[in-house]
Amino acid sequence: MRSSRLWRALPWNGLGAVPFLLFALLFLLLPTANIVAGAFVDSDGGFTLKNIFNLFTPEIMNAFWLSIRLSFTSALIGCILGFAIALAVVLGGLPGWIRGIVMTFSGVTSNFAGVPLAFAYVATLGRVGFVTLLLRDWFGVNIYALGFNMISFWGLVAAYVFFQIPLMVLIITPAIDGLKREWREAAEVLGATGGQYWRMVALPVLGPSLLGTLALLFANAFGAVATAIALTGSLLSIAPILLFNQIRGDVLQDPHLGYALAFAMIVITGISNGVYVVMRTRAERWIK
Amino acid sequence: MKRILSWATIGFAVVYFFLPLVGMLEFSLKMRRGEYSLDAYRSVMGDPQFQATFGYSVLMACLTIVFGVLVVVPTVFWVRLKLPRLRPFMEFITLLPLVIPPIVIVFGYIRLFNTSSWLPLTGSALGTDFLLMCGYAVLALPYMYRAVDTGLAAIDLATLTEAAQSLGAGWITVLARVILPNVLVAVLSGAFLTFAIVIGEYVFAALLDRPAFGPYLVWAGGNKAYEPAALAVMTFALTWACMMLIQLATKFSKHTRMPR
Amino acid sequence: MAYLDLSGLQKSFGANQVVKSFDLGVAKGEFVSLLGPSGCGKTTVLRMVAGFETPTAGAIRIDGQDVTGQRPNQRNIGMVFQAYALFPNLTVAQNVGFGLKIAGVSAKETADRVAEMLALIGLPEMGARYPFQLSGGQQQRVALARALAPRPRVLLLDEPLSALDAKIRVSLRSEIRDIQRKLGITTIFVTHDQEEALSMSDRVVVMNGGRADQVGAPFEIYNHPATRFVAQFVGTLNTLDAVVTNAARGEVTVQGQPLQLGQAIAAGQGATVGLALRPEVVHLEADTALISRGDFALAARIASVDFLGAVIRVKAQTAAGVIALDLFNRPDAPPPPVGAEMALRFRGQDVIVLG
Numbered sequence: 001m002r003s004s005r006l007w008r009a010l011p012w013n014g015l016g017a018v019p020f021l022l023f024a025l026l027f028l029l030l031p032t033a034n035i036v037a038g039a040f041v042d043s044d045g046g047f048t049l050k051n052i053f054n055l056f057t058p059e060i061m062n063a064f065w066l067s068i069r070l071s072f073t074s075a076l077i078g079c080i081l082g083f084a085i086a087l088a089v090v091l092g093g094l095p096g097w098i099r100g101i102v103m104t105f106s107g108v109t110s111n112f113a114g115v116p117l118a119f120a121y122v123a124t125l126g127r128v129g130f131v132t133l134l135l136r137d138w139f140g141v142n143i144y145a146l147g148f149n150m151i152s153f154w155g156l157v158a159a160y161v162f163f164q165i166p167l168m169v170l171i172i173t174p175a176i177d178g179l180k181r182e183w184r185e186a187a188e189v190l191g192a193t194g195g196q197y198w199r200m201v202a203l204p205v206l207g208p209s210l211l212g213t214l215a216l217l218f219a220n221a222f223g224a225v226a227t228a229i230a231l232t233g234s235l236l237s238i239a240p241i242l243l244f245n246q247i248r249g250d251v252l253q254d255p256h257l258g259y260a261l262a263f264a265m266i267v268i269t270g271i272s273n274g275v276y277v278v279m280r281t282r283a284e285r286w287i288k
Numbered sequence: 289m290k291r292i293l294s295w296a297t298i299g300f301a302v303v304y305f306f307l308p309l310v311g312m313l314e315f316s317l318k319m320r321r322g323e324y325s326l327d328a329y330r331s332v333m334g335d336p337q338f339q340a341t342f343g344y345s346v347l348m349a350c351l352t353i354v355f356g357v358l359v360v361v362p363t364v365f366w367v368r369l370k371l372p373r374l375r376p377f378m379e380f381i382t383l384l385p386l387v388i389p390p391i392v393i394v395f396g397y398i399r400l401f402n403t404s405s406w407l408p409l410t411g412s413a414l415g416t417d418f419l420l421m422c423g424y425a426v427l428a429l430p431y432m433y434r435a436v437d438t439g440l441a442a443i444d445l446a447t448l449t450e451a452a453q454s455l456g457a458g459w460i461t462v463l464a465r466v467i468l469p470n471v472l473v474a475v476l477s478g479a480f481l482t483f484a485i486v487i488g489e490y491v492f493a494a495l496l497d498r499p500a501f502g503p504y505l506v507w508a509g510g511n512k513a514y515e516p517a518a519l520a521v522m523t524f525a526l527t528w529a530c531m532m533l534i535q536l537a538t539k540f541s542k543h544t545r546m547p548r
Numbered sequence: 549m550a551y552l553d554l555s556g557l558q559k560s561f562g563a564n565q566v567v568k569s570f571d572l573g574v575a576k577g578e579f580v581s582l583l584g585p586s587g588c589g590k591t592t593v594l595r596m597v598a599g600f601e602t603p604t605a606g607a608i609r610i611d612g613q614d615v616t617g618q619r620p621n622q623r624n625i626g627m628v629f630q631a632y633a634l635f636p637n638l639t640v641a642q643n644v645g646f647g648l649k650i651a652g653v654s655a656k657e658t659a660d661r662v663a664e665m666l667a668l669i670g671l672p673e674m675g676a677r678y679p680f681q682l683s684g685g686q687q688q689r690v691a692l693a694r695a696l697a698p699r700p701r702v703l704l705l706d707e708p709l710s711a712l713d714a715k716i717r718v719s720l721r722s723e724i725r726d727i728q729r730k731l732g733i734t735t736i737f738v739t740h741d742q743e744e745a746l747s748m749s750d751r752v753v754v755m756n757g758g759r760a761d762q763v764g765a766p767f768e769i770y771n772h773p774a775t776r777f778v779a780q781f782v783g784t785l786n787t788l789d790a791v792v793t794n795a796a797r798g799e800v801t802v803q804g805q806p807l808q809l810g811q812a813i814a815a816g817q818g819a820t821v822g823l824a825l826r827p828e829v830v831h832l833e834a835d836t837a838l839i840s841r842g843d844f845a846l847a848a849r850i851a852s853v854d855f856l857g858a859v860i861r862v863k864a865q866t867a868a869g870v871i872a873l874d875l876f877n878r879p880d881a882p883p884p885p886v887g888a889e890m891a892l893r894f895r896g897q898d899v900i901v902l903g
Contacts, residue, residue, distance in 0.1 A: 087297075091290075104531060105305070108524075116520035120311065124308040187646070191622075266389070269388065273386065
């Protein structure tokens with residue numbers, strides 16, 4: 001009697017989630033925890049902060065700084081241009097079919113990242129690329145003579161922006177849809193101009209969404225490896241390529257420094273995703 | 289004025305996005321000197337390396353989809369029905385693959401499942417394949433979970449389940465005959481997205497050293513001239529097809545859903 | 549000239565003429581309702597007054613000044629929307645002070661006016677809250693305060709109560725009306741709810757198909773509807789067919805029984821006209837012998853009895869069709885049982901003759 005009650009009181013319902021939790025534990029949580037733990041352990045297994053301190057070499061710091069600048073710049077440009085496109089589509093008074101096309105195209109191009117994007121980029125702006133030849137033959141402009149370099153900072157930004165813009169469009173369009181027509185009209189009858197409405201109401205309302213998406217785009221670019229590798233052949237010194245080379249060939253001569261490198265990457269993407277989550281919560285609180 | 293500005297913005301977007309696409313298409317056709325031809329595509333298709341790696345990645349994508357569906361659908365169903373308090377935790381877990389860079393996750397795999405570990409998955413080709421599939425399932429988890437979760441939110445799960453059970457259905461029957469058909473569109477969307485993510489994936493495959501399409505792409509990029517553009521065109525077409533199939537599935541569901 | 553004057557207003561969207569020649573003069577401080585079914589053009593008229601729609605033809609004057617071509621932000625008009633259109637990113641006080649801030653009023657003056665407005669709507673403590681922390685009724689009161697704070701010349705209310713719960717809707721009616729009276733502000737109120745229009749307004753405009761069918765005081769509209777549409781849209785109505793026996797003297801027969809209407813009828817001898825009866829003018833008599841005594845009365849069988857509280861709605865089957873009538877509840881007189889045979893009586897002067 002008593003034992004059967006105990007039997008029933010056991011959290012049997014929890015068993016239903018066990019396969020998933022086991023999967024997440026084995027292939028997501030434990031591997032990550034292993035890396036994080038490794039970052040704070042020395043080769044004898046004792047606790048140490050030495051690995052973290054060892055990150056502060058010019059080479060690693062430069063790689064992270066370049067990564068951060070690259071991610072932030074591409075995120076910011078993607079944010080601004082994506083926002084402009086979403087605004088044009090939702091509020092610009094364009095025919096309705098444009099929106100469907102833009103959204104579908106954004107879905108495709110935001111997933112068209114990685115290696116193929118790099119190829120498309122080379123085929124367009126490489127030494128014999130489509131646009132390069134177009135500019136040379138039709139306009140007499142040789143961009144390479146002008147100092148253009150595909151694998152320079154701005155060259156990479158241009159490539160990253162290609163998948164940042166559509167992601168921005170996909171995420172921010174619903175937020176712009178959330179702006180009620182009545183807000184604009186209420187502001188107008190109260191005497192506000194279009195500019196005042198945007199400054200005092202629309203932009204503050206969209207603010208959390210804009211900032212949150214900026215953070216998400218930043219993290220998105222920060223973790224991206226494939227495009228950069230396919231473009232630069234792992235020569236460019238950005239943080240994920242540094243880690244890639246480290247995993248491949250232990251170029252830093254210290255496995256624990258690799259853990260610290262990975263840990264630092266988690267911290268940075270974690271912070272920016274945290275910003276995204278907090279901002280999204282704020283945005284949802286207002287718009288119900 | 290507003291409309292002109294909007295058209296200008298769209299015009300800029302068209303140029304920015306179509307130039308690279310047109311560029312890669314044009315470039316992929318230029319293999320023969322002086323005229324456009326499909327030589328690059330022929331060369332790619334005839335490459336046994338391409339056939340092997342592409343086949344491998346398609347197989348991996350399909351296995352990942354099956355594995356992902358088997359892991360995600362019953363769990364989402366169960367959590368919604370019996371463990372609603374677990375939902376915030378599940379949301380957090382399924383968001384993690386977006387937070388932790390893939391390269392860090394695969395780094396963890398290499399350390400955790402190496403030949404001298406308690407579970408030496410990387411010791412054999414088959415074990416590594418399994419590990420790669422799990423990694424892909426992790427990458428696809430945020431999309432798969434959200435798609436299925438949204439799909440299940442649209443139906444009255446508890447009532448449907450109780451109705452089926454009152455008619456004598458067991459859990460397996462409930463899942464396969466009642467729940468799955470109702471979230472099929474969501475599952476399909478998740479599946480196509482998974483396919484698009486897996487097919488050209490590079491980092492996991494490269495670092496686990498498996499003969500997948502992504503590493504082949506990078507190899508081709510370093511060793512061939514016109515073929516990479518042809519490969520990019522093909523990948524783009526494949527991604528486009530996946531997105532179109534998602535839209536098609538969604539449209540189809542609108543016809544079958546009851547009018548309100 | 550009236551304070552707010554709409555003359556010959558027309559509005560077409562493409563080939564669809566939504567408002568066809570609409571004229572209305574609203575006196576200063578008057579509360580006028582536009583009442584009608586959805587699609588009758590009432591909201592379009594309001595939006596033209598606000599400036600969101602440009603009239604296809606006609607003119608809008610406020611206090612003698614032609615505002616037809618002005619932008620909404622130049623008109624100094626207050627407006628309350630159906631969906632609480634409070635700015636979600638601003639506090640209640642900032643919402644109420646929005647129009648004053650735009651107008652460049654000093655911070656001190658704005659704060660005083662905001663406090664005054666919040667006191668007026670009975671939410672003096674809520675200034676620091678955000679809209680999402682308020683109930684629907686509170687949000688709508690804040691929206692009213694926001695519209696009134698810059699001292700607009702005209703207040704426009706676009707179905708402000710229809711998104712609210714039934715109880716709050718009723719209590720807000722009188723609250724809005726009290727505030728309007730206190731400030732003496734000229735108000736146009738758009739609604740599809742006849743009870744709201746009748747209970748709140750000085751005058752009601754019943755709209756149908758882009759035109760005003762009738763303009764008048766609620767009492768007038770309800771008791772003397774000008775058209776069949778007005779009679780049927782405002783209030784519940786029973787209709788009976790009657791045969792005219794003497795048009796000039798207003799004599800008809802209903803089911804063969806003679807009835808004196810006491811008003812001339814615009815129809816020929818022997819023509820059939822429709823008589824309309826409000827449920828409250830029909831009386832129920834237990835004494836069926838009335839019918840045979842020669843007084844006007846119709847034989848009826850009670851078909852249903854709905855006890856609504858203060859009022860009991862009875863439906864009675866007569867040879868001329870079902871007639872609904874209202875009885876006041878009296879604790880000592882239970883309603884008649886279903887199936888009872890009774891007599892219906894009404895006075896000729898209470899009948900509305902439908903054209």
